[in-house]
Amino acid sequence: MKIKPLGDRVVIKMLESEETTKSGIVLPGSAKEKPQVAEIVAVxxxxxxxxxxxxxxxxVGDRVLTSKYSGxxxxxxxxxxxxxxxxxxLAIVE
Amino acid sequence: MKIKPLGDRVVIKMLESEETTKSGIVLPGSAKEKPQVAEIVAVxxxxxxxxxxxxxxxxVGDRVLTSKYSGxxxxxxxxxxxxxxxxxxLAIVE
Amino acid sequence: MKIKPLGDRVVIKMLESEETTKSGIVLPGSAKEKPQVAEIVAVxxxxxxxxxxxxxxxxVGDRVLTSKYSGxxxxxxxxxxxxxxxxxxLAIVE
Amino acid sequence: MKIKPLGDRVVIKMLESEETTKSGIVLPGSAKEKPQVAEIVAVxxxxxxxxxxxxxxxxVGDRVLTSKYSGxxxxxxxxxxxxxxxxxxLAIVE
Amino acid sequence: MKIKPLGDRVVIKMLESEETTKSGIVLPGSAKEKPQVAEIVAVxxxxxxxxxxxxxxxxVGDRVLTSKYSGxxxxxxxxxxxxxxxxxxLAIVE
Amino acid sequence: MKIKPLGDRVVIKMLESEETTKSGIVLPGSAKEKPQVAEIVAVxxxxxxxxxxxxxxxxVGDRVLTSKYSGxxxxxxxxxxxxxxxxxxLAIVE
Amino acid sequence: MKIKPLGDRVVIKMLESEETTKSGIVLPGSAKEKPQVAEIVAVxxxxxxxxxxxxxxxxVGDRVLTSKYSGxxxxxxxxxxxxxxxxxxLAIVE
Structure with a gap:
């Protein structure tokens, strides 16, 4: 990983819908502020x-939920x- | 429960209207910011x-009132x- | 009372206009932010x-004035x- | 006085224009945020x-200037x- | 002076344009937030x-510059x- | 200089475009918040x-860059x- | 470098798209708040x-990511x- 976030920032990689489905989490389609499942790649x-x-x-490696419009x-x-x-x-998914 | 909220967050599950009625709480239909009866599933x-x-x-297990648009x-x-x-x-319902 | 407010919240019950009139307080009809006479039922x-x-x-039992749009x-x-x-x-009415 | 304000609030009674004129203070008619002469009735x-x-x-008894849109x-x-x-x-008038 | 300002407030009297011109300060006519030359009459x-x-x-007696829309x-x-x-x-003028 | 700024304020004099060009700084014509080269005349x-x-x-005497809409x-x-x-x-220019 | 930023400010020079591409970073074309790759020239x-x-x-010399609308x-x-x-x-790129 070549990106070093400053301060209390993290770098996350959104997980594909397929991965998301496998893990049992389905994102609601119409929610105004959709949560996102992502993996942390830098802290x-x-x-x-x-x-x-x-x-x-x-x-690094944690799966987390964030709001779609953050960051x-x-x-x-x-x-x-x-x-x-x-x-x-918002939360760590285990 | 697989979701671990960060910081001072909690994860709640909204209760069905039926359950709400049984517990004696009826939500007003037209209130702009409707309260919600929910059960806490993770802290x-x-x-x-x-x-x-x-x-x-x-x-975990507490029944609480929240504003509909929170979270x-x-x-x-x-x-x-x-x-x-x-x-x-807003409050715990007992 | 089954509702236990969290933190510095209180639960109030608005008093009927009749009661309000009896206590000598009349709310102005056109004020943009009308005060309300209420009784405290949980603290x-x-x-x-x-x-x-x-x-x-x-x-509990105090009669108070609040803004209509609070809470x-x-x-x-x-x-x-x-x-x-x-x-x-805003104030306690005695 | 039956109203006991909470915290750092005060209860004031606006003075009539006549009284205002007698005391030598005339409020400008077109000012966007008109000051008001009032008497304090509860602290x-x-x-x-x-x-x-x-x-x-x-x-209690102080004559004060406030902005019209306060409170x-x-x-x-x-x-x-x-x-x-x-x-x-804003100020006490003596 | 009959007005006693509360807290960190001051009472000022705007100086006439003539006085302003004599003192060598000319206010720009079209500035959106015009400064004002004033004399302090109560602190x-x-x-x-x-x-x-x-x-x-x-x-009291200081000549000061303020923004036109303050106060x-x-x-x-x-x-x-x-x-x-x-x-x-903004500043004291000497 | 007859203006004594209060607190952490400074008085600056905008430099002419000619001077600005001589010093090698050219301000972009269309930037929404244009920086300005100025000289400090009071602190x-x-x-x-x-x-x-x-x-x-x-x-006093420092050449500085500020946003056009400040002050x-x-x-x-x-x-x-x-x-x-x-x-x-924003910065001192040397 | 003739510009000395005040306080916790930095002066950055945006890198050309060509350079950006060489370093393997491609900026999304339609993102509302596009990040920018830049080099720090003064701190x-x-x-x-x-x-x-x-x-x-x-x-000085660090390559950083910033939001396009900052500064x-x-x-x-x-x-x-x-x-x-x-x-x-947002982050240092290495």
């Missing part, structure tokens, strides 16, 4: 907000990624 | 906001859930 | 905001209630 | 904001009052 | 913001004044 | 924000100035 | 936000630059 070093350390609680998309080596803050991750 | 570990620990005061919906194994922050829970 | 345990404890200064309405056992934060209560 | 106990005590610096109006025993926060009072 | 006692004392750095206008004994916070004063 | 004493001292890092314009002795906060200065 | 000294030091974690553009010696805050840099 920033953490940051300080309001004088408090923000520790990274997710790690910024970037394409790298033919693969699309999203860079977003850890606080925009 | 995050808590978080720190403005340097203060946010402790989780709800537990993000996700479908998992054929069941719809909502992931929201504890601060968006 | 949350209080909360912490910006590192400071928010103590509950109202108690969330909920119907329970055929009675409508509103759940709102203590900070949205 | 809350004060509150804590951002960890600092907000002391009440006005007392919430309420009618009580045939008299209209406004409930607003002390911070919305 | 509040100061206040506390975010736990820090706001000291008053202007005194609230009030007429008193045939003279128009503006009540605004010290933070809305 | 305030600094201020306290959120309990932390804001020290002035620019001095308030004022004309003085036939020369136009702009009063803005130090935080609205 | 400010850092600043203090909410009483906490913001250290500069990027250095202010400036042209200098025939080259366009953008001045933005470090917090608007």
């Amino acid at each position: 920033g070093p953490g940051t300080v907000v309001d004088g408090k350390e923000v520790k990274m609680e997710v790690k 910024t998309e970037v394409k790298f080596d033919g693969q699309e990624y999203t860079i977003l803050k850890q606080g925009d991750i | 995050g570990p808590g978080t720190v906001v403005d340097g203060k620990e946010v402790k989780m005061e709800v537990k 993000t919906e996700v479908k998992f194994d054929g069941q719809e859930y909502t992931i929201l922050k504890q601060g968006d829970i | 949350g345990p209080g909360t912490v905001v910006d590192g400071k404890e928010v103590k509950m200064e109202v108690k 969330t309405e909920v119907k329970f056992d055929g009675q409508e209630y509103t759940i709102l934060k203590q900070g949205d209560i | 809350g106990p004060g509150t804590v904001v951002d960890g600092k005590e907000v002391k009440m610096e006005v007392k 919430t109006e309420v009618k009580f025993d045939g008299q209209e009052y406004t409930i607003l926060k002390q911070g919305d009072i | 509040g006692p100061g206040t506390v913001v975010d736990g820090k004392e706001v000291k008053m750095e202007v005194k 609230t206008e009030v007429k008193f004994d045939g003279q128009e004044y503006t009540i605004l916070k010290q933070g809305d004063i | 305030g004493p600094g201020t306290v924000v959120d309990g932390k001292e804001v020290k002035m890092e620019v001095k 308030t314009e004022v004309k003085f002795d036939g020369q136009e100035y702009t009063i803005l906060k130090q935080g609205d200065i | 400010g000294p850092g600043t203090v936000v909410d009483g906490k030091e913001v250290k500069m974690e990027v250095k 202010t553009e400036v042209k200098f010696d025939g080259q366009e630059y953008t001045i933005l805050k470090q917090g608007d840099i």
Whole structure:
């Protein structure tokens, strides 16, 4: 991985619908703010907000749920990624 | 349950209208911001906001009232859930 | 009472216009943000905001004035209630 | 007075234009945010904001200037009052 | 002076264009947010913001520049004044 | 210079386009928020924000880049100035 | 480099599409908030936000991803630059 996120950001790779279906999660088609299943591919070093350390609680390889409209998309080596803050991750899927 | 919410988030399952009626709670049909009766199915570990620990005061199995427009919906194994922050829970119903 | 409000929320029951008139308070008909006379039926345990404890200064049975548009309405056992934060209560009426 | 304002709120009674004129203050007719001359009829106990005590610096009987659009109006025993926060009072008129 | 501003507010009296021209300051006619030359006629006692004392750095008689749209206008004994916070004063003119 | 800015404000004088071109800086014609080359002619004493001292890092004579829409314009002795906060200065040009 | 950014700002030079393609990063054409690959050409000294030091974690020569709409553009010696805050840099590309 060549992208090193700054602060409390993470880089995630959206999982294909097929993969999503296999894992038993189906995204609702019409929800205004659709959650997304993604895999974490890079984690920033953490940051300080309001004088408090923000520790990274997710790690590379975690499958996570995020809101579709969180973060910024970037394409790298033919693969699309999203860079977003850890606080925009809703949950870890196990 | 396979979804582990991050921070001060909880995962809730909306209760069917039938169940709602049995418990004696009827939701007004025209309210702009309708409350929702839901059951808590997963609770995050808590978080720190403005340097203060946010402790989780709800537990799995609690029946709670939330605003309809709080949180993000996700479908998992054929069941719809909502992931929201504890601060968006209005009250516990006993 | 079966509804336990979380944090610094309270549950109030709006008083009928008749009762309101008896108590000598008449609400102006055209005010954009009409105050409401209500009775408190449940009080949350209080909360912490910006590192400071928010103590509950109202108690069950208090008659209070609130803005009409504060809080969330909920119907329970055929009675409508509103759940709102203590900070949205303007005054106690004695 | 039967209305006890909560926190750093005060209850004021707008003075008639006649009284206003007698006291030598004339409100401009076209100002977008017209100041108002009012008398304080009830004062809350004060509150804590951002960890600092907000002391009440006005007392019952003070004549004050406020912005017309501050606070919430309420009618009580045939008299209209406004409930607003002390911070919305611009000045004391002596 | 009969108006005592609260907190970190000051009362200012706008100077006539003639005076303004004499002092060598000409206000641009078309600027969207025109600065105003004014004289300070009353100063509040100061206040506390975010736990820090706001000291008053202007005194009665100072000539100051403010933005035209800051504060609230009030007429008193045939003279128009503006009540605004010290933070809305841009500079002292000497 | 007769204008003493308050707090963390500075007074700047926009440089003519000719000067700008000589110094090798050309402003893009269509940019929505055009940067401006200016010279600092007065510096305030600094201020306290959120309990932390804001020290002035620019001095009279510095050439700086600012956003075109920052601050308030004022004309003085036939020369136009702009009063803005130090935080609205993007960079020093050397 | 003649531009010294203030505070926690950096000066970046957008890389040509050709360079971008060589490095294997392709920007999506229709994304509403397109990320940008840029090289850092100047770094400010850092600043203090909410009483906490913001250290500069990027250095001159770093290749970074930013949102297209962050910062202010400036042209200098025939080259366009953008001045933005470090917090608007999403990631370092290696």
